[in-house]
Amino acid sequence: MLGLSAGSGAASVVVAAPIALVDCNNFYASCERLFQPALRGRPVVVLSNNDGCVIARSNEAKALGIAMGEPWHLSKQKLAKHGVIVRSSNYTLYGDLSARVMSVLGSFSPNLEIYSIDEAFLALAGFEDRLDAHARKLRATVLAWTGIPVSVGIAPTKTLAKVANRTAKASPDSGGVCVLMEPGAQAAALDRLKLTDLWGVAGRMATRLENLGITSPRALRDADPAWVRQKLGVVMERMVLELRGVPCVGLTESPADSKSLIASRSFGRAVTTLRELEEAVATHVERVAQRMRLQKLTAGVVSVFVNTNRFNPRDRQYAGSASMTLPVSTADTARLLHAALHLTRKLWREGYRYKKAGVMLLELAPAANVQGRLFVPPDSDRRMALMRALDRLNADYGKRAVHFAASGIDHGWRLRAGMRSPRFTTCWGELLRVR
DNA sequence: TCTGGGGTCCTAGGACCC
DNA sequence: TCTGGGGTCCTAGGACCC
Numbered sequence A: 001m002l003g004l005s006a007g008s009g010a011a012s013v014v015v016a017a018p019i020a021l022v023d024c025n026n027f028y029a030s031c032e033r034l035f036q037p038a039l040r041g042r043p044v045v046v047l048s049n050n051d052g053c054v055i056a057r058s059n060e061a062k063a064l065g066i067a068m069g070e071p072w073h074l075s076k077q078k079l080a081k082h083g084v085i086v087r088s089s090n091y092t093l094y095g096d097l098s099a100r101v102m103s104v105l106g107s108f109s110p111n112l113e114i115y116s117i118d119e120a121f122l123a124l125a126g127f128e129d130r131l132d133a134h135a136r137k138l139r140a141t142v143l144a145w146t147g148i149p150v151s152v153g154i155a156p157t158k159t160l161a162k163v164a165n166r167t168a169k170a171s172p173d174s175g176g177v178c179v180l181m182e183p184g185a186q187a188a189a190l191d192r193l194k195l196t197d198l199w200g201v202a203g204r205m206a207t208r209l210e211n212l213g214i215t216s217p218r219a220l221r222d223a224d225p226a227w228v229r230q231k232l233g234v235v236m237e238r239m240v241l242e243l244r245g246v247p248c249v250g251l252t253e254s255p256a257d258s259k260s261l262i263a264s265r266s267f268g269r270a271v272t273t274l275r276e277l278e279e280a281v282a283t284h285v286e287r288v289a290q291r292m293r294l295q296k297l298t299a300g301v302v303s304v305f306v307n308t309n310r311f312n313p314r315d316r317q318y319a320g321s322a323s324m325t326l327p328v329s330t331a332d333t334a335r336l337l338h339a340a341l342h343l344t345r346k347l348w349r350e351g352y353r354y355k356k357a358g359v360m361l362l363e364l365a366p367a368a369n370v371q372g373r374l375f376v377p378p379d380s381d382r383r384m385a386l387m388r389a390l391d392r393l394n395a396d397y398g399k400r401a402v403h404f405a406a407s408g409i410d411h412g413w414r415l416r417a418g419m420r421s422p423r424f425t426t427c428w429g430e431l432l433r434v435r
Numbered sequence B, C: 001t002c003t004g005g006g007g008t009c010c011t012a013g014g015a016c017c018c
Helices: A027-034 A059-063 A072-081 A091-106 A128-146 A158-170 A183-190 A203-211 A217-221 A225-232 A234-243 A274-294 A333-347 A382-397
Strands: A019-024 A044-047 A054-057 A085-088 A112-116 A119-123 A150-155 A177-179 A260-271 A297-308 A319-330 A354-362 A403-408 A413-420 A426-433
Touching (some): A019 A128, A044 A059, A158 A234, A225 A234, A260 A274, A297 A333
Parallel strands (some): A044 A085
Antiparallel strands (some): A260 A354, A297 A319, A403 A413
C-alpha cells in the first residue's frame, strides 16, 4: 500500500508510478471518416443497433448540441437541418481498427490494459523524466499508422488518468496530451470538472454526494475516506484515495475469462404474447450459447429478463428477471434453451406490452471438463462422498471452478457432481444406483 | 411508430447451516 | 434439551462503465 494517510503532509507522499489513459477521439465517428475522407470537417453521428439512438458524435456534431444517447427518431429533423451525416454502426470495422490501435500502443509500453474498444491504460514506469515527450510521440505514431486521433492523460492513478485525459480533450492548446503528476496540477484539473465527470460517478451517486454536502470533485478528494466508506461504501472510498494519488485499481494486463455473457434485443414493436416472447428468448439463447462455446466456456446458471417500454409513461411498467442453476454446467444449447423457456413462462405476465428481452449466462467455467473415476462405497454417505470428491478436485486442479462426472459403476453406484463458486463453498449432485 | 447492447461490481435481505 | 448468533449463500436489483 502506498502511503498517503488522511491529513498527512506532502513530505510523506509517495508518488506512484505514472499510468496513461489513451482514448480514441470520437472513435466510431473517426472510423467512419477514415474510410470516407469526405466526412472530414463535417458533423458526423453514428447510430446504435436498429438505428435507435446516437452513440458517437464528431466534434462538429457535439458543437451542434447533439447529445450522447439522443433518440434518433426525435432528432432526425434537427440533424437533417444542420446537414449532419448519419451512419449506422459497423462493429466489425470498429473492432478491426481498435485492434490496430492497440497493437501500436503495445509498442509504447510492455504493460497494457485494453479497457474498452477505444481505450487502454499503459503503465509508464521508467518514463518519469520524459512523460510529455513520450505521450506526444505515441499520439503522433497512432495517428500516422492508423489514422485514428487519440488523447493521452497521465497521472499516478487510473481515476486521475481519466481526469487528465478529459482535461487533454477539453483544452485545445494541449495538443491532446495532459500530464497530472503533481498534486497542484491535479487540484486545478479537478476544479474544472463536475462530480459526474469523474470515472464512477453518475447521476444517482452525484445526488447522494450532494446530499452529504460534497458538491465538487475537489471536495470529494478532501473528504475523510473512512467517513465516505461508512456513508457510501467501499467503491467511493477507493475513489477518494485514487483522487489523492493512491492507486487502488491496478492494471489488469491479461483479460480474464468472461464472468457473464448476455444476448438481448429491443423489439421493433411491443410484444404482447407469450409465444413471441418465447421465440425471442430462443434466438437469444442460440446467439449467447454460440459465443460461449467460442470462448470455450460452459454456464452454470441461466437467467432471463424481460422489460416493458420504460420510455412510455402510459404503459404499465414491468421488469422481471429470474435465474436457474443448472444441475451440471453446460454449453449444450438444448439444455440452456429448456431452462430459459421455463424461466420465460415463469416471468410471463398477461396484459403487458413487452419491449425488450434478454438471456444471460452466468457462473461460466472452462469447458475442458475434468472427468475421472471415483470410488464410492455403496454405503457411503452421499453428502460426504460429494465433499470428498470436491476436495480432491480442489487439491488436484487448484481453486478453479470445475465440474465433473465420476463413476463407480462396478460398485453399483454412479456419482454426478458439480460445483460452482471459485471458493468451493457449495456443491450439488446426485448419487444414483445404477443396478 | 420510432429511445442500444454488453459488461462489472456491490449490497440488501431472507434462507439456511452449524 | 438447549432455540442464540455468526457465517455463508442465494436472488434480485442498483449503479456504473463504454
